Amino acid sequence: MTINLGVKPVLTLFAAIWFGAPACALDLPASAILTASKTDTNSISFPVSAVQNGTTQFDAVQGQITTRAYKIAGSSLTSFQAIEPLKAQLQADGFTIAFACADTVCGGYDFRYMLDLVSPPNMFVDLGDFQYVLAQHGDGRRVSIVTSRAGQSAFVQLTTVSPNADTDDQAPRASIPWSQINPSADLPLIEQLTTLGHAALEDLAFETGSARLGVGPFASLAAIAVYLRDRPDVRVVLVGHTDNVGGLSGNVALSKERAASVRMRLIDRHGVPAEQLGAQGVGYLAPRISNANKDGRSVNRRVEAILAPTQ
Numbered sequence: 001m002t003i004n005l006g007v008k009p010v011l012t013l014f015a016a017i018w019f020g021a022p023a024c025a026l027d028l029p030a031s032a033i034l035t036a037s038k039t040d041t042n043s044i045s046f047p048v049s050a051v052q053n054g055t056t057q058f059d060a061v062q063g064q065i066t067t068r069a070y071k072i073a074g075s076s077l078t079s080f081q082a083i084e085p086l087k088a089q090l091q092a093d094g095f096t097i098a099f100a101c102a103d104t105v106c107g108g109y110d111f112r113y114m115l116d117l118v119s120p121p122n123m124f125v126d127l128g129d130f131q132y133v134l135a136q137h138g139d140g141r142r143v144s145i146v147t148s149r150a151g152q153s154a155f156v157q158l159t160t161v162s163p164n165a166d167t168d169d170q171a172p173r174a175s176i177p178w179s180q181i182n183p184s185a186d187l188p189l190i191e192q193l194t195t196l197g198h199a200a201l202e203d204l205a206f207e208t209g210s211a212r213l214g215v216g217p218f219a220s221l222a223a224i225a226v227y228l229r230d231r232p233d234v235r236v237v238l239v240g241h242t243d244n245v246g247g248l249s250g251n252v253a254l255s256k257e258r259a260a261s262v263r264m265r266l267i268d269r270h271g272v273p274a275e276q277l278g279a280q281g282v283g284y285l286a287p288r289i290s291n292a293n294k295d296g297r298s299v300n301r302r303v304e305a306i307l308a309p310t311q
Contacts, residue, residue, distance in 0.1 A: 028072070034070055035118070048134060052107075079130055094137055094138070096135065098142075103130050112125055115146060117286075124153075128309075141161065206258055211260070239306055251283030
């Protein structure tokens with residue numbers, strides 16, 4: 001089935017979404033460029049409600065997870081126009097819409113960081129302009145779609161789960177250096193921040209099980225402080241992340257407290273104006289890699305600096 005998006009010829013991308021059986025292909029404009037692709041056998045949690053009081057409900061599923069991100073350059077498609085034909089095709093293929101929402105209705109910042117998204121520049125999400133859909137099939141398959149815009153381009157991420165794949169998470173996994181997963185980790189911190197829009201503060205250390213930041217000094221905080229003091233119009237949000245040990249609410253609280261500790265250190269010791277800094281926490285909802293082993297959990301525990309829109 002081919003659905004015309006109304007602005008470009010449509011090319012059926014049979015590899016865009018692939019399940020064990022049967023297959024399902026979604027149509028994207030011919031100008032869509034695949035920017036990122038990954039497949040894993042693991043578990044994933046999809047939001048199925050808007051954020052209320054900092055929390056939301058999730059649909060947790062296991063299986064073969066395939067994620068594809070696309071950029072549609074020079075497109076006039078709105079995030080709504082990009083998602084509606086894909087949503088219609090899923091329904092035509094026997095899927096039902098489990099949940100759908102848009103930007104501020106979803107919960108804006110909080111909701112976006114509950115999504116497992118490909119990092120910029122491969123996938124951009126405007127916190128004030130994005131669409132989200134989760135569809136499910138009677139055979140257990142799930143498809144989530146996120147669309148947004150940045151500049152003159154539209155962005156689409158398709159995440160699919162086939163529950164028929166082997167979901168044995170107990171098998172040993174080789175340790176993977178983070179530099180192999182994220183080649184940009186070798187870039188200077190501020191270059192990461194300005195190029196990608198975010199950067200992990202890798203040298204931070206917290207007391208075990210605590211939000212108390214170590215004595216330091218931490219070179220990452222000094223670099224962030226110099227960057228912000230020289231650019232009073234720039235604002236950064238510090239986002240805390242944890243591994244998946246323990247419950248979600250506790251991890252979200254801990255991650256936010258750690259981000260808040262970093263914020264106060266930048267204000268108190270480095271003289272960064274408070275209005276240039278925000279602090280949020282997303283717990284274990286945005287892992288870099290699998291939490292299946294000790295190395296993965298260590299990599300996932302971090303605080304990131306993210307460039308925020310200026311007010």
